[in-house]
Amino acid sequence: MSLFNLAYARHTGGQFVLRIEDTDRARYVADSEAQIFDTLRWLGLPWDEGPDVGGPYAPYRQSERLDTYRPFVDRLLADGHAYHCWCSPERLADLRKEQAAQKLSVTGYDRLCYGKTREERAELPGFSDRPVVRLLVPDDVDLGFVDLIRGPVSAPRPDDQVLLKADGFPTYHLAVVVDDALMGITHVVRGEEWISSTPKHLLLYRYLGLTPPAFAHMPLLRNADTSKISKRKNPAARLMWFREQGYLPEALRNFLQILAYPPVVPDTEVATFDEFVAAFDWAKVSTGGPIFDLTKLNWFNGHYIRSLTPSELAARIVAHLTWTGEWPSAPDPARVDLLTRATPLIQERLVTLSEALPKLTFLFTPDDELVVEDDAFATLTADAPRVLDAARDALQGLEPFEDRAVEAALRAALVEGLGLKPKFAFGPVRVATSGTRVSPPLFESIALLGRASTLARIEALRARLA
Incomplete structure (x- = not known):
């Protein structure tokens, strides 16, 4: 919703307002506000007014605006558009069960309290001495808009609908109407x-003499089976999941954009947020559920x-690694430099940022801690010992120790010298240096590892094959 809110605000020169609607204290989570801020900032969706930046209609937390709502409740009561309800939670629960059992087409509150004084209601079952305030919906209410x-x-x-709860907090329905009107929401x-x-x-707008805003109701995202996406069942319904997985905010913005909007650039679905705004x-x-x-x-x-660019990536x-805690907040400059030099090797193969470190783990693993994976070890044939011996001899005194020289030396020693096809010639060297069957480009990886580490790893695998 925020993506389309902000796009329209920017398109029309308006203000994007972030308001924290925290009047449901039973569902209140202490760190939820910080999560909202962090998520929107990460996505690149800044707000013009809000709790942390202020604005002409502060405060922007509904829990800090309780005194604002009471006069509107009193007005509705005085005008006969609302009434007190003393029904206990237990009675309301029983009412819902009874209506469900009867499979009634019209359900909801039965107005037991309407028109009664506190004393009259107290004589009936299911009484609570802490009333709520309910909106009186007329029989001829206009259902169209x-x-x-x-x-x-x-x-x-x-x-x-309940407008004011027993704890003195307004419900969403009253609070948003009052706040939207007072904050000039259009x-x-x-x-x-x-x-x-x-x-x-x-x-409520009509009863209170307030001007309603225009409404735009966005379609809900659906799973592949067209069911509604649930935060409980689908982690992807939680926006920070995408950051944890290593998605780029600009990619997620573009993706969310096209779910409910046609391409804005001819012949491609790729478009910047500025192009979307324009x-x-x-x-x-x-209107369909994407x-x-x-x-x-x-x-x-x-x-x-x-x-x-490789350096940007x-x-x-x-x-990403520092945010997830996989690396410290101030990582070793040498590790950063090594990752920067290795990034071009994996850029074409990356789908998410979280895949980067696993693809490069062998570069950051001490030689004596490198584990050769079982499936990689199983690929080694009887030729592996002589391949490793020849590779070691070819690289021992190689100068300069860079990727093109490494490739030339290994091709000369293994393909031409031993007469092996490349896929058989280089396989044991890949297993020895990376511990895996599949790794980034071999010669560039060996150059990044350096002579000492490369030879140490070749010797270690060779010893296992003795």
């Missing part, structure tokens, strides 16, 4: 699950990785 994306929309009839972009709430929001039009936003295709995201990420990899 115009959506910026969908055009005319008809929503289900709402029940008498456009609200939210998920399509809020379509059913829009009639009661518009009713072309933005609500009429082009899709399928979250991780393969497609991987393609985008690979494209953006290969569009970086190396810097991204280092930043």
